[in-house]
Amino acid sequence: MTMKLYGSITSPYVRKVRITLIEKKIDFQLEQSYLTGTPPMIDGVNPLGKVPALELVDGTLIFDSAVIVDYLEGLNPVGHLIPDDRHQRMLVKRWESLADGMLDAAVLVLLESRRENPVERSQAWIDKQQGKVDRTMAYLAQQLADHNWCHGDGFTLADIAVGTALLWIEFRFPSNDWRQRYPNLDRLAHKLMQRESFQETLPPG
The missing domain is CATH 1.20.1050.10 (Glutathione S-transferase Yfyf (Class Pi); Chain A, domain 2)
Structure with missing residues (x-):
């Protein structure tokens, strides 16, 4: 199983996470989730109705791009993006x-x-x-x-x-x-x- 990234391909916040995943060579599946619709698609994943959201293999959901990239940095030593100091x-x-x-x-x-x-x-x-x-x-x-x-x-x-x-x-x-x-x-x-x-x-x- 791979992690699922919920979001739109035009969202800059989602793009930040996608770039981080690619740089760190972490496999993921992009699930297109839009902020439009009644109710918006993302509402079923994130109660805040915002993208991105990252679903881990155990079902845990992480919200907000800053929190997600922080988590990803500690997941894989490849492509070190945040200093330890x-x-x-x-x-x-x-x-x-x-x-x-x-x-x-x-x-x-x-x-x-x-x-x-x-x-x-x-x-x-x-x-x-x-x-x-x-x-x-x-x-x-x-x-x-x-x-x-x-x-x-x-x-x-x-x-x-x-x-x-x-x-x-x-x-x-x-x-x-x-x-x-x-x-x-x-x-x-x-x-x-x-x-x-x-x-x-x-x-x-």
């Missing part, structure tokens, strides 16, 4: 937290912008969330500076988290010119897209 681990997880928070805000911008009734759409809310995206992206670029990787001298979970966030924003907001504004983030994204794990998890379209 407490302080270094915190620094990597901080990158992940920033990237996930930027994604959370970007998702809210997308959902609010998609409201069918313009009267119900709050531009003030959109602007507030977009401000979070813009500030966080600028901070990430500042922290990356001229380094090759987000943390240390090699590929880590920090790069996975930042890469999936940036590439999802590009996927959903083609007019966002972050590649031009932040050449160092652009270089990182190009480097990440050369990895098999990022190629295999490209969303369709």
